[in-house]
Amino acid sequence: xxxxxxxxxxxxxxxxxxxxxxxxxxxxxxxxxxxxxxxxxxxxxxxxxxxxxxxxxxxxxxxxxxxxxxxxxxxxxxxxxxxxxxxxxxxxxxxxxxxxxxxxxxxxxxxxxxxxxxxxxxxxxxxxxxxxxxxxxxxxxxxxxxxxxxxxxxxxxxxxxxxxxxxxxxxxxxxxxxxxxxxxxxxxxxxxxxxxxxxxxxxxxxxxxxxxxxxxxxxxxxxxxxxxxxxxxxxxxxxxxxxxxxxxxxxxxxxxxxxxxxxxxxxxxxxxxxxxxxxxxxxxxxxxxxxxxxxxxxxxxxxxxxxxxxxxxxxxxxxxxxxxxxxxxxxxxxxxxxxxxxxxxxxxxxxxxxxxxxxxxxxxxxxxxxxxxxxxxxxxxxxxxxxxxxxxxxxxxxxxxx
Amino acid sequence: xxxxxxxxxxxxxxxxxxxxxxxxxxxxxxxxxxxxxxxxxxxxxxxxxxxxxxxxxxxxxxxxxxxxxxxxxxxxxxxxxxxxxxxxxxxxxxxxxxxxxxxxxxxxxxxxxxxxxxxxxxxxxxxxxxxxxxxxxxxxxxxxxxxxxx
Numbered sequence: 001x002x003x004x005x006x007x008x009x010x011x012x013x014x015x016x017x018x019x020x021x022x023x024x025x026x027x028x029x030x031x032x033x034x035x036x037x038x039x040x041x042x043x044x045x046x047x048x049x050x051x052x053x054x055x056x057x058x059x060x061x062x063x064x065x066x067x068x069x070x071x072x073x074x075x076x077x078x079x080x081x082x083x084x085x086x087x088x089x090x091x092x093x094x095x096x097x098x099x100x101x102x103x104x105x106x107x108x109x110x111x112x113x114x115x116x117x118x119x120x121x122x123x124x125x126x127x128x129x130x131x132x133x134x135x136x137x138x139x140x141x142x143x144x145x146x147x148x149x150x151x152x153x154x155x156x157x158x159x160x161x162x163x164x165x166x167x168x169x170x171x172x173x174x175x176x177x178x179x180x181x182x183x184x185x186x187x188x189x190x191x192x193x194x195x196x197x198x199x200x201x202x203x204x205x206x207x208x209x210x211x212x213x214x215x216x217x218x219x220x221x222x223x224x225x226x227x228x229x230x231x232x233x234x235x236x237x238x239x240x241x242x243x244x245x246x247x248x249x250x251x252x253x254x255x256x257x258x259x260x261x262x263x264x265x266x267x268x269x270x271x272x273x274x275x276x277x278x279x280x281x282x283x284x285x286x287x288x289x290x291x292x293x294x295x296x297x298x299x300x301x302x303x304x305x306x307x308x309x310x311x312x313x314x315x316x317x318x319x320x321x322x323x324x325x326x327x328x329x330x331x332x333x334x335x336x337x338x339x340x341x342x343x344x345x346x347x348x349x350x351x352x353x354x355x356x357x358x359x360x361x362x363x364x365x366x367x368x369x370x371x372x373x374x375x376x377x378x379x380x381x382x383x384x385x386x387x388x389x390x391x392x393x394x395x396x397x398x399x400x401x402x
Numbered sequence: 403x404x405x406x407x408x409x410x411x412x413x414x415x416x417x418x419x420x421x422x423x424x425x426x427x428x429x430x431x432x433x434x435x436x437x438x439x440x441x442x443x444x445x446x447x448x449x450x451x452x453x454x455x456x457x458x459x460x461x462x463x464x465x466x467x468x469x470x471x472x473x474x475x476x477x478x479x480x481x482x483x484x485x486x487x488x489x490x491x492x493x494x495x496x497x498x499x500x501x502x503x504x505x506x507x508x509x510x511x512x513x514x515x516x517x518x519x520x521x522x523x524x525x526x527x528x529x530x531x532x533x534x535x536x537x538x539x540x541x542x543x544x545x546x547x548x549x550x551x552x
Contacts (some may be wrong), residue, residue, distance in 0.1 A: 001547050002500055002517050007526035007536050009498045014545045018504025021450045022487065025503065031548035038546045055532040059539050157420075230535075 001037060004055060018073070033223040050190050079398045084323060089278045099389055100185045100194040102174050102335075105132020106155070106375050107366025108200030109162040110382030111389075115164035115198075118390040125187060127173025131155035131203050133329070134375055137245075138226040138252045142272075143375050146238060151226070154375075174201070174335045183361055196389045199336055199349060203329030203373070208240070212295030220302020221295055225249035230255065232258040232322045234330075238305060240292055241326035242266060247275040249326055254282050261318075262286045265310055293342075295323060331368045346370060352365045355385035360398035363388055416456035422464060425515065429465030432522040436468050439483070439492040443475040446488035454489035454505040467522065493522045510549055 001276065005014035019026035019034060028207070029038050037045040037054070043061045045054065057063055062070075099115045101108045104126035134140065136276040137151035161230045162168060168251040169189075178184040182193040205223035207213055213221055222228040225239070226249070234257060239250040242264040248271075253260040253344030262279065267288045269276050287307065293315065304319045331348045333341070342358040356362045365381035367373045415422060442451040455472070462470035473479045475488060479530050483495055491502040493514075498521060506514035520527050528536070 001545060002513070003526040003528050004519065004532075004536060004543075004545070005498055005500050006517075006524075007521055007528055007533060008539055008543075011539055011541065012536075012543045012545065013499030013501070014547065015501040015503055016506065016510065017546055017548050017552050018502070018507070019548050021447055021489075021504035025487075026548055029546065029548060034548050034550045036548045038548070040544050041540070051529060052532050052535075055528070055535050058543060058545070059535050060522075102533070 002005060004058065023331060034241065039110035047080045048169075048189070053189075067107075095104075095123065095190070096182070096193045097121045098195045098393065099123070099182070099198060099386070100192055100196075101198045101200060102185070103127075103132065103200035103202055103366065104130040104159065104162075104168055104170070105202050105366055105378065106134060106158060107202075107368075107378035107382040107385075108132070108198070108380045109155075109158050109168075110384075111198045111363075111365060112162050112166050113388040114383045114386030115389055120386075120390060120393065122166040123160065123192060124168040124331060125174060125185065125192075126170050126173050127201075128167060128199070129170050130159045130168060132378075136224045137248065138225055139248065140375065157331045177335060177339050179359070179361075190286075195393055197362065198355075198382075198385050198389065199341070199362065199368060200366045200378075200385075201332040201368050203331045203334075205368040206330055207325060207327065208292055210292055212297065216295045216297045216302045217222055217400065220297060220321065221323050221325070223325050225253055225326075228322070229253045229256050229258055229324075232256075235259060235321040236261070236319070237322035237324060238263045238287075238292075238318065238320050239324045239326060240264075241328075242269045242271060242324065243328070244271045244275060247271040247279055249324060250258060250284055251278050253324075254284055260320075261320075263290050263292065263305075263307065263356055264288055265291045267311075271380065290316075292311055292323070329367060329373065331370065333368060335363070336362070344370065354388040354391075355381055356388055356392075361392070361394070415460055416453075417460045422460065425461070425464045428515070429468065431478050432465060432467040432519065434467070434524065436465075436522050437494055437496070438462070438468065438470045438518075439473060439479060439495055440470065441473045441475060441480055441485045441488060441490040441492075443488040446473045448474075450505055451489045453507070454491065457505060457511070458491070461480065461518075468518070493517060499522075 002014045005012045017025055019031055031085065035048060040060050045057055052204055053064055060067060082203055098120035099122045101112050101122060101124045104124050108124055112122050112124045134151045136154050137214060139148050140151055140154055141148045143154060170188050172187045174185060175188060176186040182195060185192045185194060185197065236259040238261050239246050240263045244264065247269065250260050250262050289311045290307045290309050293308045295302060295354050296306060297303045302323060305323055307316050307318060333343060333347065335350060341362060344350045349357055349364040349368050351357055351364050351369050355365045357364050363385040365385040366378040370371050371377055429469060438458060440454060458470055464466055475485060483492060487503050489505055493500040
């Protein structure tokens, strides 16, 4: 947006308003949901738009839908450049690439770096923000090269490196995949044609599915200790889970002066020994063999949890202010399933050693393919996928005459 | 009233080491000088003023071709450019009307750096079709973009 002010300094002025520092100004323009662009006080454009569409709308002070309507009515006053709008409206693709990577976590970004370096024109599409699950982790201590590094910090470094090579579109997730001569990827903001697609869509946090969870989610029940832990300083919470994430987050909460108790359905942790020792050393209490039966609370939020001992069947209640779940992930495979990508028995995308799925020209890497789901493996899988893409584009295995 | 940045070597840095190294390298490639005008008024948004000043001081020290002026809201420049909020930042105001109302942080900081580089090159970095459309613009467009700090 600021670039338009560089292009036409004679006519365009651009002001970037940080709403955090200027709340009254944000209120004045009703800017609750950002980004929002207001031109000449009255023309409003919501969200992140593709560049050409933003420019067209801003110049004509009309939204895409209206411009398209007028164009279709063959308005003689309409300038030919509006044909560019057809692009924004999805009548013709917004861009052609050699590779589209879905997901900007460590797997996707690594795939993008490798692909672009191989000479393949690459685009990364990310539904949310760059970084994937890693940005929810306060400290990463097992990524080689870093004794300890913040999740956000690590992903900023990887993202910055990826940006040296290719474009990353945030806030633009996959809506649909179509397979034809090229692979067509459709998002809310555009359509792209690609020779190949790398799925690095990761996984979403699992929930327990017990009573009270949905009602109290966001009001005491959370899946992200690094996001929400700060609200429980000096208070009591439980951390449900027995893996690395649960223990790392429990230690992190303890450090933040949050009273934390681990609740695990088995009698031993699955997490790294190092983390288990950390829990003992920190004196964090563990309730073994128990699962959460119900989240209890009222309109003011979570008040407690009902636990069930899975060995004895005994029920008990614990007063808590917060409950964090770290019980695993569900792979994000909804969209690829539409086109018949094969999943394994646990719901992860099935791939060969080179990250190829059952569908030629479609590859997958990172948490979405299962495995040990580490940053270190995501990075390895991302590079492997990109190298397979390069190999297959040069020598398509699916067209070889047998 | 505007004062030049005091360049003290022993002042603390606001940005982390790796960012500074990256930016120093990047700024070496600036072809043309870029002027930044920072406007602050004590008593208005003080913690944000501090962040803006600290960030801009770092930027100034990292780029030889970057010059920085500090102003308050009562002086001539504030009135010439119509600045009434603290902190505010103008980029190359003698040539462009590009303004930050509030400190560019997080993702916006990256965009700000990019913008400075584009301004230094005198190029917008827009696609040819965007530029063609903009070439046809005949009236003023005053853009306000609202973003939230990442």
